[in-house]
Amino acid sequence: MEPIFPHEASGLPDFMLQQFEHGTGEYNHLQLYRILQAGIRQSTLPAGLKLPPTREMAQVLGIARNTVVQVYEQLVLEGLAQAGVGRGTYVKAMAPGFIGRARAAPARRANALSHRGDDLVQGARASPLQWGAFAPGVPEVRMFPAKVWSRLQAQAWREVEPAHLSYATGAGHPDAREAIAEYLQGTRGVVCSAEQVVITNGTQQALHLVAQLLADSGDTVWLEDPGYWGARSIFRNAGLVLQPVPLDAEGMAPTAQQQLSPPRLMFLSPSHQYPTGVLMSHGRRRQLLDYAARHHTWIVEDDYDSEFRFAARPLPALQGLDEQGRVLYLGTFSKTLFPSMRLAYLVLPRDLVDHFSRALNELFREGQTLQQVVLARFMREGHYARHIRRMRGVYAARRGALIEAIGQRLGQQLPVLGSDAGLHLVLGLPAELDDDAVAREALAAGVMTRPLSLYSLRKPVPARGLVLGYGAVTEQEVRASFDRLAQVLERFLR
Structure with a gap:
């Protein structure tokens, strides 16, 4: 485009009057900046053009x-x-690559994500x-003792230290690690000290x-299926090979063929298998621990909601039986308190604690x-x-x-x-029924x-059903709520 102003352009204020609008809701300085920037980038205002003195521009536009x-x-x-004392302000010459109108972004990018990113999404x-009903894994947050928490939080703020508001270091606050260790020792049979809590x-x-930290891309992880x-999702995105392992009445049951190829990791929930609820027997626990010790396999024990066992005392953790240091015990406060707290913890073998602590700070720069x-x-x-005891009764009812x-x-x-x-519980469905379609209509x-099929990697899926959470209803x-769900089910069961 040919420049429309000479280098001493007296017409620039008129140009600005054509572009500048009052009463649009846009701040004056943002609007003026936008117009001038666009004119310079599009060469409407050519290099070397002297901009009007600030007083003149302000008077013409009616702004400060x-x-x-x-x-x-x-x-x-x-x-x-560019500006100089006594010389005024001039449009500066720009490199050719910065001149011209910006191209509009394509409506849809081709191959915008990496293979890993596309797989994740x-x-x-x-x-x-x-x-709401029947969201699986969601606790009753309306009964959380918020007043007690608020009082303790106010007390903490009154006594706050600079370190509490900076980036966290180490494996967590010492008081929290100590409290978690004491709780686990007394209620879950976990053998640990505060130093093992991350x-x-x-x-x-x-x-x-x-x-x-414990696996490389291409390593195998056994997953309950x-x-x-x-x-x-986490393990797949890290490049691990996912090996689904079937369940029986005693928990994870690797086949003879699978046992010939030991994995680097096992991930299991022995105290309340998710989502089927199977309780792993003592014998099966011993078998998996012995297998892990022989083949140098790490076991990740997910103990996500075992506090809420209604008919009997919660079973001790698998970690308490581990004599070879192969189990990493994983717990969370999302189910016992509230999910948005975003606090969980690992109880690690002693020789892993420093490695995990350093990696935690390096990768995530912890806070909270x-x-x-x-x-x-x-x-x-x-x-x-006290809150757990109260909620145990609520969830049982x-x-x-x-x-x-x-x-x-039904x-x-x-x-x-x-x-x-x-x-949660699982409502079983006939094998020929599309549980995913049922879930969509229920929504x-x-x-x-x-749908229970969502939780399985095996094809064909081993079972059909609906996972129903009752924590938040x-x-x-x-x-x-179940009447509405039953109406949907009855249409499929005819």
Whole structure:
């Protein structure tokens, strides 16, 4: 485009009047900057053009002179103009590559993501809904003792130290690590000291550390099948080979063929298998521990909600049986307190603690130290144990209400799977039924559930069903919510 102004362009103020608009809601300095920047980049305002004095430009546009001064200074700072004392401000010559109109971004990019990124996004299973009936794995956050937590948080702020507000170092706040270790020793049979506890921002971060530090791309990981899809995503994205291992009545049951090729990692949930609820027997635990010791395999024990066992005392952790230092125990506060807290922890063999601590700080620059201080006090004063006892009764009643609603509406037509524990159960479906289609129609009816087939890597899938969470639905809401789900199911079961 040919320049429309001579280098001493008296017409520039008229040009600005044509472009500048009052009453648009856009700040004056932003609008003036936008017009001048676009004119310079598109060569409408050519190199060497002298801009009007700030006072003149302000009078013509009816804006404050300081606004014009601010815009001219910004243009000079960005290299679009140059100024000299007593000489005024001029448009600066730009390199050819910076001249011209910016091309519009394509409506759809081809191959924008890496192969790894595309695999992650295409395989994503996280739901946009994380509350209500029957969202699996979601606890009752409305009964969290917020007043107690707020009081402890206010106390922590009154006593706050600079280190609490800076980047975290080490494996977590010492008080929180000590409180977690004491709790696990007394309730879960975990054999550990505070020095073995590494606090992370959620389970996913802990699994990412495990994948990065204990396995290389191409290594194999055994996964319960059906099993937790979140771990599956982490390990796949780290380049590991996923080996689905079937379950039987005693838990993970690797075939004879699978046992010939030992994995680098095993990921399992022995105290309350997710999502089937199978409880791993003592004998099977011993067998897997012996196998791991012989083949130098690491076992990641996911103990995500074993506090909520209703008929009997929670079973001791697998880690407590480990005599060879092969088990990494993984726990979380997302189920016992509230998910957005984003606090989880690993209990590691002693020789791994320093490695994980250093990697944690190197990769993630941890924070939430003040939150950990509050958590430690919450646990030490007994509030955590009391809250778990209270919620154990609440969840037991909700589970009972859901099972009753299933029986009243469907009778014995469909089996209820899972042990008497946790925040969810599985409603079994006939093998020929498309559980994914059922889940989609249920969502359209206002009921959240997950198809059991979603949790399986094996093809054909070994079982069909719906994973129903009862943590975030009251007893009074259970019947109405299940009635809506039953209406959907009945259309498929005809």
